[in-house]
Amino acid sequence: WGSLGHETVAYVASNFVSSDTRSFFQTILHNQSTSYLAGVATWADSFRYTATGRFSAPFHFIDAEDDPPTSCGVKYSRDCPAEGCIVGAIQNYTTQLLDSDLDAVSRNMAAKFVIHFIGDIHQPLHDEHLDRGGNSILVTFDNVQTNLHHVWDSNIPEKLIGGYSLPDAEKWATALTTAIKTGVYKTDAESWLAGSDLRDPVSTSIKWAEEANQFVCQTVLPEGKDAIVGKELGGAYYEAAVPVIELQIARAGYRLAHWLDLIAAGVK
Numbered sequence: 001w002g003s004l005g006h007e008t009v010a011y012v013a014s015n016f017v018s019s020d021t022r023s024f025f026q027t028i029l030h031n032q033s034t035s036y037l038a039g040v041a042t043w044a045d046s047f048r049y050t051a052t053g054r055f056s057a058p059f060h061f062i063d064a065e066d067d068p069p070t071s072c073g074v075k076y077s078r079d080c081p082a083e084g085c086i087v088g089a090i091q092n093y094t095t096q097l098l099d100s101d102l103d104a105v106s107r108n109m110a111a112k113f114v115i116h117f118i119g120d121i122h123q124p125l126h127d128e129h130l131d132r133g134g135n136s137i138l139v140t141f142d143n144v145q146t147n148l149h150h151v152w153d154s155n156i157p158e159k160l161i162g163g164y165s166l167p168d169a170e171k172w173a174t175a176l177t178t179a180i181k182t183g184v185y186k187t188d189a190e191s192w193l194a195g196s197d198l199r200d201p202v203s204t205s206i207k208w209a210e211e212a213n214q215f216v217c218q219t220v221l222p223e224g225k226d227a228i229v230g231k232e233l234g235g236a237y238y239e240a241a242v243p244v245i246e247l248q249i250a251r252a253g254y255r256l257a258h259w260l261d262l263i264a265a266g267v268k
């Protein structure tokens with residue numbers, strides 16, 4: 001996701017964490033404000049472009065070697081290479097956070113990675129190998145040239161909300177929070193947490209990746225790549241993608257809150 005998506009996921013999570021969890025992460029992140037999660041949600045995207053952060057570039061995605069739209073699916077053993085992937089990164093940085101002996105600098109970095117990667121794993125094209133997660137599929141969006149990955153990361157969310165500032169993210173998160181508590185997601189939200197097991201972050205997060213990857217076949221490329229190359233995606237394509245993006249941002253935020261609650265309660 002772009003900054004709007006990541007910051008919205010973080011604000012949704014802030015709305016659901018327990019007060020102990022809030023204090024725990026406000027201390028780790030040295031930020032006592034209500035934006036303590038949103039304020040660091042995009043840090044990992046800047047870090048990966050630095051010399052010291054280069055190692056973390058593969059941690060933002062898992063390149064599922066499936067065959068959309070005929071066949072979608074993610075397999076950890078097949079799709080997570082030695083250099084790492086988003087599922088392995090969630091496992092590693094979650095485990096680090098659970099170690100009470102971890103130094104403050106590493107703890108701060110691990111928290112920022114977990115906050116960011118639980119967002120990215122819910123973006124369908126972060127769970128797809130085809131054309132580098134859609135980065136090589138050139139399209140137009142409202143007459144501007146871009147690529148399919150960027151359309152899902154940023155163009156669609158920003159057209160929906162009308163901006164990408166921190167207050168825009170907070171406003172979107174307020175709407176999604178209401179939808180989870182009393183609206184369209186109320187009946188499903190509890191089921192989003194089924195399978196979240198702090199003792200097994202790989203099987204937990206591979207399920208999130210698998211679920212998002214199914215949207216590659218259903219919504220991202222329902223008629224295959226050739227049907228969208230060079231096409232304008234700001235119309236009917238946008239309309240079909242919006243409900244999937246709203247659902248995935250809501251799920252990411254709600255799951256992040258629960259995961260942070262489990263971590264804060266589980267530090268030994």
Ligand code: DCM
Pocket residue numbers: 001002003045046049060120153
């Ligand atoms: N980005 C950045 N610095 C760059 C290039 C991109 O901060 N030099 C940001 C823009 C998007 C995000 O990275 O918000 C996209 O990241 P990804 O698609 O890898 O998740």
Ligand code: DCM
Pocket residue numbers: 002003004042045154158164
């Ligand atoms: N950004 C975004 N959507 C845009 C433009 C920028 O999410 N339409 C993000 C990408 C960078 C940050 O905002 O992470 C700063 O962008 P810039 O360097 O373009 O000011």
Ligand code: DCM
Pocket residue numbers: 001060061063125126127128129132133135149
């Ligand atoms: N990306 C992805 N899958 C890949 C390669 C990249 O999901 N196989 C993501 C990471 C960034 C965006 O696409 O969010 C752009 O990546 P880069 O700047 O590395 O081209």
Ligand code: ZN
Pocket residue numbers: 001002123126149153
């Ligand atoms: Zn992306």
Ligand code: ZN
Pocket residue numbers: 001044045060116120
């Ligand atoms: Zn990222």
